[in-house]
Amino acid sequence: MTSRINNSFTLIPKEKYKRYNRGSSSSFNILDSGSPSMSTFGHFNVLPLEIFQIILKYLSVKDVSMLSMVSKTVNQHIINYISTSSGSKRLLVQNFHNPELLDKNQDSYILEHYRSLGLLFKRCTLLLPTKERLKYIHKKLSEISCFKFNGCAAPMQCVGLSCYGMFLQMQTVVSSKPGSIHKLELRIRLFCRNVLLDHWTHRSDSAFWLTRILKPWPMVNQARLLYIIFGPISPQNGKVVWKKMIEGPTDESSLKSLADAIKLLYDINSKEWSTDDVISLLDELSVIPREWLLENNAHLLILSGNSICFAFMASKAVNGHAFELAKLTVFLALVCEKELYRMDWAVKMMQNVCKVFNSQVERNNFLQNVASAFACVIMEMLQSIMSGEHDEDNRHFLNLFHLVHAQANFHKEVLYMTMNTVSS
Numbered sequence: 001m002t003s004r005i006n007n008s009f010t011l012i013p014k015e016k017y018k019r020y021n022r023g024s025s026s027s028f029n030i031l032d033s034g035s036p037s038m039s040t041f042g043h044f045n046v047l048p049l050e051i052f053q054i055i056l057k058y059l060s061v062k063d064v065s066m067l068s069m070v071s072k073t074v075n076q077h078i079i080n081y082i083s084t085s086s087g088s089k090r091l092l093v094q095n096f097h098n099p100e101l102l103d104k105n106q107d108s109y110i111l112e113h114y115r116s117l118g119l120l121f122k123r124c125t126l127l128l129p130t131k132e133r134l135k136y137i138h139k140k141l142s143e144i145s146c147f148k149f150n151g152c153a154a155p156m157q158c159v160g161l162s163c164y165g166m167f168l169q170m171q172t173v174v175s176s177k178p179g180s181i182h183k184l185e186l187r188i189r190l191f192c193r194n195v196l197l198d199h200w201t202h203r204s205d206s207a208f209w210l211t212r213i214l215k216p217w218p219m220v221n222q223a224r225l226l227y228i229i230f231g232p233i234s235p236q237n238g239k240v241v242w243k244k245m246i247e248g249p250t251d252e253s254s255l256k257s258l259a260d261a262i263k264l265l266y267d268i269n270s271k272e273w274s275t276d277d278v279i280s281l282l283d284e285l286s287v288i289p290r291e292w293l294l295e296n297n298a299h300l301l302i303l304s305g306n307s308i309c310f311a312f313m314a315s316k317a318v319n320g321h322a323f324e325l326a327k328l329t330v331f332l333a334l335v336c337e338k339e340l341y342r343m344d345w346a347v348k349m350m351q352n353v354c355k356v357f358n359s360q361v362e363r364n365n366f367l368q369n370v371a372s373a374f375a376c377v378i379m380e381m382l383q384s385i386m387s388g389e390h391d392e393d394n395r396h397f398l399n400l401f402h403l404v405h406a407q408a409n410f411h412k413e414v415l416y417m418t419m420n421t422v423s424s
Helices: 014-022 036-046 049-057 061-067 072-083 085-091 108-124 130-141 167-175 182-197 203-214 219-230 252-267 275-285 294-304 306-318 322-338 343-354 360-386 395-423
Strands: none
Touching (some): 167 219, 182 219, 203 219, 294 306, 294 322, 306 322, 360 395
């Protein structure tokens, strides 16, 4: 830009400038010449404030941020410029609902603008205490309606959430009744996913930010936030579906994101997440908002991978929950049958869990409980059908059908394993 400007128009001759300084205050000196920092304003000292602001219009936001570090006086005039109507209109861009911006390749310019704006705010408030800096930045950004709680009419189509978020509203969302403030739940979900978690190339970066989100909270709130951020949502309005896990068996797509998040925390080999932490998180998650169907619990464990599933089941074995563990084994087999997963996987998982028990008596007791659990669950399903609890799509009958087949295939794999062991 400097190559286009004739220096004879931008530099005041030295002699005239001295003569001007010897004189009394003139009409050109509208800035506070009595300020000790005024000398740092240099040749801009003789410019009317309006001309200085016109010059700023020709600079990029990043260049303005660089200029703000020249001196305290320049810094103050840039802060004043941000507060003017023309400065706010130029800097606080609000074109967030343009349909073209929904294309990831098209929204880069507005994201880049807000990155530069963030740099400008950072630099022009550099000399302020942190509390004052945050207060100033929050005040300026609060002028944008899409950055306010309930201020955006279409958050699912708004790229403003990628520029700024309502992160400080988490205290409200974890302490409120699930679903009671669904708009805030959605905003936090979109902010955490779009800004902090989903765009990283390396899983370790996503794990770092997910840890920063969860760790400040007690375990029950960690589970609540995990469900808000990764749980199933309605395709119609984007609301978090809180009753999905308690009303009936769910599909893989509703659990996949939750399972991936749990694997992310377990696999990072961080001192911040022990195996016991992940197991406790799973326990808390399975009762949000109320106790899940055991089939959905089993499905989540399968999707979370062998290591997490075994660790969870081994914990039940060590703590003496043999029948609960046996019933979980039944539903692992049911999910394998319904989703066409390998049934021998469920049998091998049961075999590995048996090794956790200290004595042969405990192992035999567990295996007996597995057989009893199959019979118990089958009778429960049959009783609900015979009592007249029918539904239009015959879901209860189909579930019983799959369970009977699961039992047959599970025992078939047990027989195969037994015969192979005898043969060897």
